[in-house]
Amino acid sequence: MTVNKTGRAFAALALATTLGLAGCAGSDDAGSDDQNAGDDEASTSLTVWVDAERLDAVQVAAEAYTDETGVAIDLVGKDTADIKDDFIQQVPTGEGPDITMGAHDWLGELSTNGVVAPLELGDSAGDYLEVAIDASTYDGNVYMLPYAVENIAVLRNAELVPEPATSFDDMIQKGTDAGLDHPFVVEQGAEGNPYHLYPFQTAFGAPVFGTTDAGYDATDLRIGEGEDFAAWLAEQGKNGTGALNTDIDGDIAKQSFLDGTAAFWLTGPWNVGGALDAGIDVAIDPVPSPTGEVASPFAGVKGFFLSSESENKIAATDFLVNFLGSEEAQLSLFEAGSVLPALSAAAETASNDEIIAGFAEVGAEAVPMPAIPEMGAVWEFWGVAEAEIINGADPVERWQKLTSDVEGAIG
Numbered sequence: 001m002t003v004n005k006t007g008r009a010f011a012a013l014a015l016a017t018t019l020g021l022a023g024c025a026g027s028d029d030a031g032s033d034d035q036n037a038g039d040d041e042a043s044t045s046l047t048v049w050v051d052a053e054r055l056d057a058v059q060v061a062a063e064a065y066t067d068e069t070g071v072a073i074d075l076v077g078k079d080t081a082d083i084k085d086d087f088i089q090q091v092p093t094g095e096g097p098d099i100t101m102g103a104h105d106w107l108g109e110l111s112t113n114g115v116v117a118p119l120e121l122g123d124s125a126g127d128y129l130e131v132a133i134d135a136s137t138y139d140g141n142v143y144m145l146p147y148a149v150e151n152i153a154v155l156r157n158a159e160l161v162p163e164p165a166t167s168f169d170d171m172i173q174k175g176t177d178a179g180l181d182h183p184f185v186v187e188q189g190a191e192g193n194p195y196h197l198y199p200f201q202t203a204f205g206a207p208v209f210g211t212t213d214a215g216y217d218a219t220d221l222r223i224g225e226g227e228d229f230a231a232w233l234a235e236q237g238k239n240g241t242g243a244l245n246t247d248i249d250g251d252i253a254k255q256s257f258l259d260g261t262a263a264f265w266l267t268g269p270w271n272v273g274g275a276l277d278a279g280i281d282v283a284i285d286p287v288p289s290p291t292g293e294v295a296s297p298f299a300g301v302k303g304f305f306l307s308s309e310s311e312n313k314i315a316a317t318d319f320l321v322n323f324l325g326s327e328e329a330q331l332s333l334f335e336a337g338s339v340l341p342a343l344s345a346a347a348e349t350a351s352n353d354e355i356i357a358g359f360a361e362v363g364a365e366a367v368p369m370p371a372i373p374e375m376g377a378v379w380e381f382w383g384v385a386e387a388e389i390i391n392g393a394d395p396v397e398r399w400q401k402l403t404s405d406v407e408g409a410i411g
Contacts (some may be wrong), residue, residue, distance in 0.1 A: 018350040045072040046316055047097040048304075049087070052077045054101065057332040061323045071315050082111070091115040098310040099320065103133040104301040106367040107143055107371035116143050117308040124321060132342035135301035135368035138215035144303035145320040146342035147333045151297045152196060152268045155275060160263040164180055164283065168200070168290040175263040185253040186266040188246045188390070192383030195369075196266055197233075197244075199287040199295035202367070204229035208378055209370055218374040218410065223382075223403055228400035230389055232290055237390035246387045269339060269359055275361050284358020286365070299366035301342065377409035 013114075017405075050058045055077050062073035076097065077084070084106050092115065102110075110116045122151035125133055125142065132146035154171075156164060162176045165171030175183015186196050194201075201207075206229050210220030236243040254271060256262040258278045266287065274279040275282045287295040304324060310316050323329055330346035340360050341347045351357040368390035369375075389395045 022100045030310075036357065042110050044070075044312065044315070045074055046099065046310075046312055046319060047074045047076060048319075049076050049078045049083055049097045049100040051080045051083070051101055054333055054336045057336040058101075058327070060332055061326070061329040063317075065319050065323045067073070068245040069315070069318070071312075073319070073321075087307075088113050088115055088303075091307050094309055096307055096308055096309065098312055098316045100305050100307070102144070102303065102305055104144055104146070104303065105233075105369050105371045105375075106305075107136075107138045108373040108375070110305060111138050111143065112373055115308055117306045117310070117313060118143055119145060119306055119320065120317060121145075121321060121325075124325060127342075127344055128342050129344055129347060129363075131299045131363065131366055131368060132303075134215070134305060135299060135371070137215055138371060144301070144305055145324055146301050146303040146329055147324065148302040148337065148339040149342050149347075149363055149366075150268060150300045150302070150339050151359065151363045151366040152199070152287070153297070153359050154287055155257065155265040155267060155272065156285050157257065157260065157263045158281040158283040160260065164285040165264070167292070168288045171264050171288045172241065178263055180261060181261055182256055182262045184243055184264040184266070185248055185256045185262040186244070187248065187250040187253045188244065188387065189249040190246055190387060192246065192385070192387035192390070194382040195298060195388055197386060199266075199297040200232070200290055201226055201229045202297075202336060203289040203291045203293045203295040204232065205293065206297050207367070208375070209372070216231075216370045216372050216375075218372050221407060221410065223406060224379065224400070227396050227399050230395035233386060233389045234392075234395040237392065239392050244390050246390055269355070272355055273338075282355065284355055284362070286362050294365050296365045297362065298369040299363060301371055302339070374410050377406050380409060381405040 020230045048058065048062070055075060059075060062075055066072055083100055083102060087096055087100045088110065128146060129149055132149050133142065136142050136144035136146050161174045165174055171182050180340055187193050203254060204226060206226030207224065208223050209218060210222050211217060215272055233244065234240060253265060253267070254274065257265040257275060258280070272282060287297060289295040304320055306313065306316050306320065325343065327346045330341040330343040331349060334341045334346060334350050340363060341350055347360060351360050381402050385398055389398050
């Protein structure tokens with residue numbers, strides 16, 4: 001395996017020094033030092049939690065690391081639904097792993113609980129997609145080694161509509177001209193789905209929070225600037241064009257596209273396989289803007305966190321930065337999940353696939369989903385407010401109430 005060279009020599013020296021010190025610790029008997037050092041070095045290991053889907057991909061990097069350093073890596077397959085809570089509970093007890101796989105939007109909770117340590121990426125930070133590093137940063141520190149970037153885009157049935165839409169209205173018109181009752185579908189449901197509608201909100205210049213050099217600023221709540229967006233939601237809702245419909249949940253949206261009754265579907269890479277299996281000629285398009293400004297979706301970034309209680313931080317950092325951060329490892333992880341790699345070189349290679357290239361193009365305009373704890377208050381009220389506006393509530397009044405509810409919850 002080819003590893004990152006930046007800082008590799010230093011990391012190897014630091015690791016060797018650490019292991020040597022560990023071998024000498026705890027004994028004043030010079031005659032037994034060599035034997036004890038060998039025993040301690042053999043027992044030095046890293047525990048890494050990984051979801052089952054990517055276990056084999058990480059195993060390749062783990063074996064390469066062990067071959068080069070002699071440090072054993074114990075990979076533990078975990079249910080993705082349990083990793084975060086188990087990590088938060090076990091790290092303070094000393095029973096947790098040195099490294100865990102996870103998602104960037106856990107960062108606020110992990111940091112608040114004091115269970116993660118900053119990562120020293122050095123110059124290698126510049127080797128990653130900018131959105132991946134931004135998402136991995138919290139309060140000005142990088143806490144996650146990113147390996148994948150995921151965002152939504154528009155899936156277009158190229159047989160029904162050969163050309164991409166130039167705007168939201170053009171998308172609806174193209175689908176209508178194709179003779180479809182539902183030109184465009186997007187997952188909503190009774191309680192709304194603001195994640196999927198966020199690109200349209202950003203096109204109206206209404207992000208959830210402002211940002212500083214350190215990341216999202218919880219004191220700069222900007223969701224209240226979305227009244228024009230709210231008015232547009234109403235226009236596209238029950239009493240308007242009907243382009244947005246809370247009766248359409250994820251399953252209905254998917255089936256409409258698979259059946260060919262919808263030409264455009266706003267969704268993520270996780271749904272591409274089903275469309276291809278259905279024999280649809282799928283094209284990936286940018287989210288068409290309702291305003292002429294860029295419609296930026298959220299980016300979700302996946303990666304690996306370093307435990308704040310790890311007794312082997314130097315070795316763990318070396319493994320993360322120089323092995324899981326290698327192009328080979330990032331491509332192996334890509335092949336396991338078909339999600340755009342976070343490392344720029346690996347992303348370029350993966351983009352030889354037209355589908356991946358399409359999502360990468362849209363992702364270039366994506367913004368990290370806020371990982372700050374205050375985002376929980378936004379999610380609590382956001383979707384319900386949008387659903388009520390789509391179903392006929394006064395858009396300005398309801399958006400003002402949403403803003404007031406979030407402000408009150410953040411306190």
